[in-house]
Every structure is written in C-alpha cells, then in structure tokens.
Amino acid sequence: MSGSFWARRSVALYLLAWLMLGLLIAGLLVATLDAGLGPSLLFAVPLMLCYACACGFSAYYLCRAYPLAEQRLRAVLSVFLFSASSAALLWCALGSAWAALCAWLLPGEAVVEVTRPFAALMFAIGVLLYWMTAVAHYLALEFDRARRAETQALGARLLAQDAELRMLRTQIDPHFLFNSLNSISALTSIDAGRARDMTLQLAGFFRQTLGLEANRKVALREEVALLARFVAIEQVRFGPRLAFEQKLGEGTEDCLLPPMILQPLVENAVKHGIGQRLEGGAVVLVAERAASLLRIRVENDIDPDGRPRSGSGIGLENVRQRLAAAYGVEASVHWTRDKNTFRVDMMLPAETGGE
Structure with missing residues (x-):
C-alpha cells in the first residue's frame, strides 16, 4: 500500500496512538467496572489494535475512492456513516466474543462483561474512532497531493529554466559565427x-x-x-x-x-x-x-x-x-x-x- 500515511514511521505512530488509547480504555474499565488490571489489558489492547487495522485499511480505501474534491459532501458522509456503523457493529460483536474468551481463559478473575450499555458505548466509540481515522487519512492524502503538486511545479520550473538557458546559449554560436564568417569573407580577397x-x-x-x-x-x-x-x-x-x-x-x-x-x-x-x-x-x-x-x-x-x-x-x-x-x-x-x-x-x- 502506498501513500505517505502508510510509510513505516506513520504506521508506527498510528499503531502507537491506538495502543495508548487501548491502555486508556483498560484503565477506565478498571476504574468503572471494577475489572482486574490484567483482564482489562487483555480485553482492551488486542481489541483496539485489531480495530485499528480494520479502520486503517477500510478508511484508507474509502478515502481514495471518495475524494472530497470530486464527490458531493452528502454522498461522502453517507458512505462513511454506513461504513463506520458497520465497522462499529462488527467491533462490538468481536468485543463480546473476545470478552467471553477472556472469561474462559481467566476463570475466577474479574473479567470485563459486555452488557447492553457497555455495547452501546463501544458502538459510539467505534463510530467516532472510524470517523477520526477517516479524517486522518484525508489529511494525509491531501498533504501527499500538495507535496506531489509542489514537486511537479518545481520540476516544471527547472525544465523551463533549463530550456531558457539552452535557448540563450544557442543564441551565442550563430551570433559569433556570423561575425567570424563575415571577417573570413573580407580577408579572403585581401x-x-x-x-x-x-x-x-x-x-x-x-x-x-x-x-x-x-x-x-x-x-x-x-x-x-x-x-x-x-x-x-x-x-x-x-x-x-x-x-x-x-x-x-x-x-x-x-x-x-x-x-x-x-x-x-x-x-x-x-x-x-x-x-x-x-x-x-x-x-x-x-x-x-x-x-x-x-x-x-x-x-x-x-x-x-x-x-x-x-x-x-x-x-x-x-x-x-x-x-x-x-x-x-x-x-x-x-x-x-x-x-x-x-x-x-x-x-x-x-x-x-x-x-
């Protein structure tokens, strides 16, 4: 996959941001649901990283397919609302299954339970994170487009300067040649x-x-x-x-x-x-x-x-x-x-x- 957003450094920063977000959610789970620190980390961090990859790939291709400069804003919002809702629903389903697996892996621990209020909160957070990822992609693509345009403009200026230099340089030879030939012509008879x-x-x-x-x-x-x-x-x-x-x-x-x-x-x-x-x-x-x-x-x-x-x-x-x-x-x-x-x-x- 190409693009400045998916350069190695950008990918590392992107995943690091989601990892920090996963740690933050794990801390909130410990504080609000009285879940253990270990089960909270096991639930939140892998789930967030998995959603980060899903959001990253999905939002990237949608941003490429629906550039803001060429599509109506209403159509773009509709596409991303549907995509964000679908991704958030799948994330909630994955979270529920992962919570059940964590409870089976850690019997007797204070694990995270995915209740209806918690699932609704996950859905809202999932939609918001998807939209934030899409905005980040749009910014990265716009920055990359501006950089390419600047590079092309610089290349065009260099080509124009080179053409001008060649044109001016070629004016010298005929000018000097004509004068010299006139002198030779005059000397021929003398x-x-x-x-x-x-x-x-x-x-x-x-x-x-x-x-x-x-x-x-x-x-x-x-x-x-x-x-x-x-x-x-x-x-x-x-x-x-x-x-x-x-x-x-x-x-x-x-x-x-x-x-x-x-x-x-x-x-x-x-x-x-x-x-x-x-x-x-x-x-x-x-x-x-x-x-x-x-x-x-x-x-x-x-x-x-x-x-x-x-x-x-x-x-x-x-x-x-x-x-x-x-x-x-x-x-x-x-x-x-x-x-x-x-x-x-x-x-x-x-x-x-x-x-």
Missing part, C-alpha cells in the same frame, strides 16, 4: 593565408565548445581559455591592433559560472571598441573574489569621438538574461562608458566545484 588561419582557429574554437552544456557551469579558468582562443581568432584579423590582458585574483580560477558568459562581452569589446579605433586597443579582463561574491570586469578602449553604444545589443542582453535565469536576483550586470573606456561589471555568487 589575405588568403590569414583567412585560412582564421578558419582553422574558428574550427578549433567550436570543437572546444561542443562539449559545453548550457545548464552545467564551468570553472573560470576554462572560460578564460575559451576567451584566449576567441581572441586568437580575432587577432588573425586585427593583428597587433588587438591586445588582451587578464588579471585573475586569488581564488577566482576555480569559481563556476555559466559557459561562454564572458565571450559575448569580449566579442562586443572587439567589435564595438577595438574595431572602431584605427590604432586599436586592449581588452582587459579582471576577476576578483570578495567573500561569497565573484566580481568580473571586462573593459576596453573606445573611440572617444565615436557614436555611444546604447547597451541594448544581443550580447549584453543575452548575458543579462542568462544571469537572471541561472541566479535570479543574486547576480547582476551593469555597463558604463567614460571618455575612452567602456566597462561591463558583472557580479555573481562565488561557487566552486566543492561547494
């Missing part, structure tokens, strides 16, 4: 050798990213290695005009972050920053760990006389959405521009593989 080198670098880059999964985070050192390969691709086109510098603080290389979360930032820095300057410039990556936070900054030189960027491009928006999907409000990304520099600051929880 310098076929450099175009070939860039094609090989591009193939190596995508080969390295094939194993990355959108919902599995990578260490910062792996992300920086991908950035180095990406910069090597761009340096085929820009040559000495493009410089890349990385400053990784202590304890940052093992921190985890979504794969290729920094690549769009560096790509934007190259395309909108270095690419707009005749003399070129540098892209600088800085990572620092402050307690439970990881701070990452990507900054690049820009043309002070060029058109200001609005900050609403695919790369920056993609980064913002991926951080929101992965960390919620625990992560943020902001960008600023001064006269000669464009800066993107990212802050996210400092997670490592051992945490």
Whole structure:
C-alpha cells in the first residue's frame, strides 16, 4: 500500500496512538467496572489494535475512492456513516466474543462483561474512532497531493529554466559565427593565408565548445581559455591592433559560472571598441573574489569621438538574461562608458566545484 500515511514511521505512530488509547480504555474499565488490571489489558489492547487495522485499511480505501474534491459532501458522509456503523457493529460483536474468551481463559478473575450499555458505548466509540481515522487519512492524502503538486511545479520550473538557458546559449554560436564568417569573407580577397588561419582557429574554437552544456557551469579558468582562443581568432584579423590582458585574483580560477558568459562581452569589446579605433586597443579582463561574491570586469578602449553604444545589443542582453535565469536576483550586470573606456561589471555568487 502506498501513500505517505502508510510509510513505516506513520504506521508506527498510528499503531502507537491506538495502543495508548487501548491502555486508556483498560484503565477506565478498571476504574468503572471494577475489572482486574490484567483482564482489562487483555480485553482492551488486542481489541483496539485489531480495530485499528480494520479502520486503517477500510478508511484508507474509502478515502481514495471518495475524494472530497470530486464527490458531493452528502454522498461522502453517507458512505462513511454506513461504513463506520458497520465497522462499529462488527467491533462490538468481536468485543463480546473476545470478552467471553477472556472469561474462559481467566476463570475466577474479574473479567470485563459486555452488557447492553457497555455495547452501546463501544458502538459510539467505534463510530467516532472510524470517523477520526477517516479524517486522518484525508489529511494525509491531501498533504501527499500538495507535496506531489509542489514537486511537479518545481520540476516544471527547472525544465523551463533549463530550456531558457539552452535557448540563450544557442543564441551565442550563430551570433559569433556570423561575425567570424563575415571577417573570413573580407580577408579572403585581401589575405588568403590569414583567412585560412582564421578558419582553422574558428574550427578549433567550436570543437572546444561542443562539449559545453548550457545548464552545467564551468570553472573560470576554462572560460578564460575559451576567451584566449576567441581572441586568437580575432587577432588573425586585427593583428597587433588587438591586445588582451587578464588579471585573475586569488581564488577566482576555480569559481563556476555559466559557459561562454564572458565571450559575448569580449566579442562586443572587439567589435564595438577595438574595431572602431584605427590604432586599436586592449581588452582587459579582471576577476576578483570578495567573500561569497565573484566580481568580473571586462573593459576596453573606445573611440572617444565615436557614436555611444546604447547597451541594448544581443550580447549584453543575452548575458543579462542568462544571469537572471541561472541566479535570479543574486547576480547582476551593469555597463558604463567614460571618455575612452567602456566597462561591463558583472557580479555573481562565488561557487566552486566543492561547494
């Protein structure tokens, strides 16, 4: 039998409650009917445990067959009134037979006698206990239903988050690929050798990213290695005009972050920053760990006389959405521009593989 009510711990607590009730009734029999303690215990405890099993199984299946959310209250009350009355009558009959057997087993002892008033009291107690058991079953089933619904809702949220992460992750490859192919196309007519080198670098880059999964985070050192390969691709086109510098603080290389979360930032820095300057410039990556936070900054030189960027491009928006999907409000990304520099600051929880 399944269900949270019939888990081992719940069954033990259920039978313990009925055992305590049996001891209480045995004490009342001793106090009110002048029966002996031994005969009272022998009469009450087995009888209560037997009725506990009968009530438990009967009420459980009826509660499953007549859920409150799908049945009329009148029909449910009628079914349980009939079932409780039938179970109580059978319990009274069993009690009378058990009392006779106890009297035969314990001759000369002050045994319990099942008189008509006592049988009527047993019947009322039996109906009440059956109804209480049914209420307990309904509560347990409702709790189990709510827990399953919560688990399903959590699973749906996780699936939706995973789908969103995959969608955002797949936006990166075409965006970067289109830009790289345009660059290769431009180099083909100018310098076929450099175009070939860039094609090989591009193939190596995508080969390295094939194993990355959108919902599995990578260490910062792996992300920086991908950035180095990406910069090597761009340096085929820009040559000495493009410089890349990385400053990784202590304890940052093992921190985890979504794969290729920094690549769009560096790509934007190259395309909108270095690419707009005749003399070129540098892209600088800085990572620092402050307690439970990881701070990452990507900054690049820009043309002070060029058109200001609005900050609403695919790369920056993609980064913002991926951080929101992965960390919620625990992560943020902001960008600023001064006269000669464009800066993107990212802050996210400092997670490592051992945490």
